[in-house]
Amino acid sequence: MASSTLPLVFIVRRQNPKLLVPSKPTPHELKQLSDIDDQEGLRFQVPAIMFYKNNPSMEGKDPVSVIREALAKALVFYYPFAGRLVEGPNRKLSVDCTAEGVLFIEADANVEIHWLGDTVGPWCPYLEELLYDVPGSDGIVTRFSCGGFTFAIRLNHTMSDGSGLIQFLNTIAEFSQQPQTKITPSVPPIWQRHLLSARQPPSITCSHHEYDQALAGAAATTTTTTAKETTTIDRSFFFGPKEIRAIRNHLPHHHHSTTATTFELLTACIWQCRTRALCLAPDEIVRVSCKVNGRGNKHGLNLPPGYYGNVFTYPTAMTKAGMLSMLPLGYALELVKKAKAQVSEEYFRSVADLTVIKGRPLYTLEANKDYIVSDTTRAGFDKVDFGWGKPVFGGVPRATSLISVFVCFRDIRGGEDGIVVPICLPELVMDRFEQELKKMIQEPVEHPPNHKPISML
Structure with a gap:
């Protein structure tokens, strides 16, 4: 894809990462992952990023504040995301639901999103600046000077797949759009990881x-x-x-x-x-x-x-x-x-x-x-x-x-x-x-x- 003319210097100014905790008290418990979840091949941070243009109807709304407040509300229902992974006997992973929170970063870029032209996407030359890989970071909102922004998120893959992450993001979106009236997610999150745990006794019955x-x-x-x-x-x-x-x-x-x-x-x-x-x-x-x-x-x-x-x-x-x-x-x-x-x-x-x-x-x-x-x-x-x-x-x-x-x-x-x-x-x-x-x-x-x-x- 051809790139558009860009400024000589692309600068992102980031504030220090801050822990964002659930907006209400949540249970403190230990929750096991499934045996599909905690495979060795899923023990890594998977990134996702979304680019948004300015919307005149949102004049006066700050995407950082809107998403930060909505994320804190969503974590009340997805409180395992605010905990910490721990490894037990036989390398079995569980989540210690401590409500310690997720890292959240606020940032500003010195360009307008349309200056990126058709480089918006995986070929964007500034992805690393917008993703900003801080170990353990979970969310970064970067405002463009035009009013557009990006929202990047990282999640340990053992916690959710793409569908599970989308369910979480849509919950954040619901609280973003209805900050005063939304009380619970339209799709309540279900843990129940035992449903995909190994049988007793386990038996390999297919070719893999x-x-x-x-x-x-x-x-x-x-x-x-x-x-x-x-x-x-x-x-x-x-x-x-x-x-x-x-x-x-x-x-x-x-x-x-x-x-x-x-x-x-x-x-x-x-x-x-x-x-x-x-x-x-x-x-x-x-x-x-x-x-x-x-x-x-x-x-x-x-x-x-x-x-x-x-x-x-x-x-x-x-x-x-x-x-x-x-x-x-x-x-x-x-x-x-x-x-x-x-x-x-x-x-x-x-x-x-x-x-x-x-x-x-x-x-x-x-x-x-x-x-x-x-x-x-x-x-x-x-x-x-x-x-x-x-x-x-x-x-x-x-x-x-x-x-x-x-x-x-x-x-x-x-x-x-x-x-x-x-x-x-x-x-x-x-x-x-x-x-x-x-x-x-x-x-x-x-x-x-x-x-x-x-x-x-």
Whole structure:
């Protein structure tokens, strides 16, 4: 994405972080996380950021004050967020609900949001200034000189997934919009983490290639293969209706009678392009793990509305690098669809049991060979309204070398909306990845007779 002309110096002046506590007294108790929650692979801080334009109807309202007061009210109901994680026997995580509070930072930037132009989003060159990584920080509101602002939040992933975080953010939004009349959240939060705890006795009943090394007996501390020191770069790639149609045109005729979601299609495409760009040996095994949400009735977990813990797992597709690189896109797509289709209630129960049996192992993450994708395009980050309207961008803003998060993109200048996928790769690999991706979205494809590209889902 092209950037607009920006001032020579982008300055953010931050006040000192302050602990923000619930606005009313809350229970002091110890609450256990589920065995889906406290996996090793979720023990990190996940960031999210939302950009808001100035809204003349909010003239005189300070977003810092509005969000700070609403957050304190929301913490009354989500009081575990104001506590502290503690580790017990067998590395089991619990929350000590101490009401110590969350760190909150007030900040001001010396620019107007429209000066950022089409760099609003994961490609924003000033993300680090707006996220401001303070260990343990939970919220930072940065005002722009025009009246717009950003709200960035960090949350330990063991506490909630994207859906749970959105539920919390929407509660803050409700209290922001109705500070005098709102008494309780529209969706009351439900803890009940025992619903996704391991069975007694635990039993691994499904195949879990995402934990292959753990199942083979490797220690949790040795499951990650460290690559040689190399410089990686971050780039974000936009997929609008035109790009998605072009990718679908690479599918063979027999796919016309099947359904493939946009997430499945993009995952297959990016996995294939990434593998080609890495130039791995043909016999190397490569994997892609896709986040599958277990909420709703599809998988039979029957969790109560308002449950805000982690309700997802990462089924894995795997194949040889040579086959993935040489065969058509339809091959990669079938692998992705097959991996996702295996998820059921029993699959979730088996993951929880594996976590306990194998000592809460990390996912199998071998440098270059493994890749994780998560779809947040329907999570709702782009709809959270604190009174200033919907954000021009909302979502997880960046990738790691092993993880990409799909996010919605709304063009601030009225152009096409679509999906943005941040990618992190070594510089030379990134160049090759871009060339492979261009072949998928720009080159014309010759189709057999009677071929009609299926519509975008």
